[in-house]
Amino acid sequence: MKQPSPRGEISALVLTTVAGTVDDGQEALARLATLVAEALSETPDILYDDDLQLALFSLYELHYSGIDEAGDDWEWNPELLRVRQQIEAVFEQRVRGEVVLGALPGTTSEAVCAELFRMAGEDTGPSMSRFVATAASDEQLHEFLVHKSVYQLKEADPHTFAIPRLTGRSKAALVEIQVDEYGNGLPARMHSALFARTMRSLGMDHTYGAYLDATPAITLASNNLMSLFGLNRRLRGAIVGHLAAYEMTSSQPNRLYSRGFKRHGYGEEALEYFDEHVEADAVHEQIAGRDMAGGLVEEDPRLLQDVLFGAAAGLAIDTLMTSHIMGSWESGRSSLRTSEAMAS
Amino acid sequence: MSADAAPGPAGSREGSVPERPLNSGDAAPVSVVACPDGPLLIRGDFELVGADGEELPRSRRTVALCRCGASALKPYCDGSHKFTGFRSGR
Numbered sequence: 001m002k003q004p005s006p007r008g009e010i011s012a013l014v015l016t017t018v019a020g021t022v023d024d025g026q027e028a029l030a031r032l033a034t035l036v037a038e039a040l041s042e043t044p045d046i047l048y049d050d051d052l053q054l055a056l057f058s059l060y061e062l063h064y065s066g067i068d069e070a071g072d073d074w075e076w077n078p079e080l081l082r083v084r085q086q087i088e089a090v091f092e093q094r095v096r097g098e099v100v101l102g103a104l105p106g107t108t109s110e111a112v113c114a115e116l117f118r119m120a121g122e123d124t125g126p127s128m129s130r131f132v133a134t135a136a137s138d139e140q141l142h143e144f145l146v147h148k149s150v151y152q153l154k155e156a157d158p159h160t161f162a163i164p165r166l167t168g169r170s171k172a173a174l175v176e177i178q179v180d181e182y183g184n185g186l187p188a189r190m191h192s193a194l195f196a197r198t199m200r201s202l203g204m205d206h207t208y209g210a211y212l213d214a215t216p217a218i219t220l221a222s223n224n225l226m227s228l229f230g231l232n233r234r235l236r237g238a239i240v241g242h243l244a245a246y247e248m249t250s251s252q253p254n255r256l257y258s259r260g261f262k263r264h265g266y267g268e269e270a271l272e273y274f275d276e277h278v279e280a281d282a283v284h285e286q287i288a289g290r291d292m293a294g295g296l297v298e299e300d301p302r303l304l305q306d307v308l309f310g311a312a313a314g315l316a317i318d319t320l321m322t323s324h325i326m327g328s329w330e331s332g333r334s335s336l337r338t339s340e341a342m343a344s
Numbered sequence: 345m346s347a348d349a350a351p352g353p354a355g356s357r358e359g360s361v362p363e364r365p366l367n368s369g370d371a372a373p374v375s376v377v378a379c380p381d382g383p384l385l386i387r388g389d390f391e392l393v394g395a396d397g398e399e400l401p402r403s404r405r406t407v408a409l410c411r412c413g414a415s416a417l418k419p420y421c422d423g424s425h426k427f428t429g430f431r432s433g434r
């Protein structure tokens with residue numbers, strides 16, 4: 001990913017530090033730890049803190065496709081990991097405060113599956129899909145793709161980190177879903193590739209991270225949540241629950257998104273990503289709920305709460321993201337940080 | 345199995361899905377999961393044909409067949425059963 005523009009002192013220091021060598025970075029790392037501690041105690045809300053969310057996003061990115069100019073030896077640098085953990089701890093705490101779990105279901109796979117479907121079916125917050133289907137302007141469709149692109153251009157990757165952490169039925173189920181996400185052996189059918197085609201047909205740059213500077217903190221937070229869950233083994237229940245919730249809230253919204261893009265005259269190339277998800281996720285949600293999440297809990301009942309937390313957290317943070325976008329649109333503003341990023 | 349093997353049992357959907365075999369080399373036993381209040385999930389090596397015996401368009405190995413009647417993608421499930429209050433009775 002190309003280096004994003006810093007959004008404050010901390011993200012600036014993270015980005016310049018990883019652009020240099022580990023040997024040269026020692027002083028900066030010490031300063032970073034102090035700055036982060038201060039920022040964490042002062043931030044009014046880490047979910048909306050651009051500087052901290054971008055810093056965390058950049059630290060996670062070292063585990064994905066990397067950042068241009070950043071050396072790969074930073075990935076497991078202990079001091080840098082400590083900084084990441086400082087931010088993660090407060091972020092996780094904040095997300096936990098946002099989530100209320102209902103009465104716990106039984107630990108059978110059917111009971112877990114039913115509870116996940118119940119949670120996913122609860123109507124929370126404004127519906128972006130209905131708005132996109134019926135009323136969004138062409139400019140708003142572009143904005144919508146900018147927000148989605150942060151995840152969709154690496155769709156499925158955060159959850160893939162969970163594969164070696166699972167065994168048996170839940171592992172087989174996760175792999176079954178991911179094989180489909182990754183195109184069943186056909187690169188052009190990868191969901192990330194289909195999303196890139198959608199962006200292309202709207203005349204947008206589909207390079208991963210091209211519009212990162214335009215995305216607000218809450219969009220980064222939604223992505224950081226997946227990385228937090230995916231990269232920490234202790235949260236393997238949460239990443240599984242998160243994926244189940246995503247699959248269970250996908251078919252119908254994607255049908256509506258497709259309608260919205262069609263309404264503006266976009267063709268098959270643009271719609272395919274959404275149309276594919278209507279059918280795929282009607283399959284995935286069953287596998288994810290019953291075999292992956294349910295299977296995991298049957299195998300290790302202690303993970304029940306984590307699975308439900310992961311699902312609830314994913315739904316809650318995405319509701320906040322949707323509220324931000326819809327709130328901006330309702331008051332006639334752009335939902336992006338910088339609209340000039342769109343013009344590029 | 346290579347993607348350029350003779351056109352596989354899977355039809356292509358309006359030419360957008362390259363023709364390829366969806367079945368694995370070794371026939372895997374077919375299992376059908378009757379998802380409570382939802383579709384029939386079918387895994388393994390099977391063919392999905394219409395009344396005329398022709399292959400139905402299919403782009404994934406494991407499919408969910410609608411049994412609530414509300415799907416707009418029949419014979420596949422599109423998740424509509426969640427909004428129609430469909431009860432499978434088991």
Ligand code: FES
Pocket residue numbers: 382383384409410411412413414415420421422423424425426
């Ligand atoms: S069973 Fe899912 S739409 Fe009919």
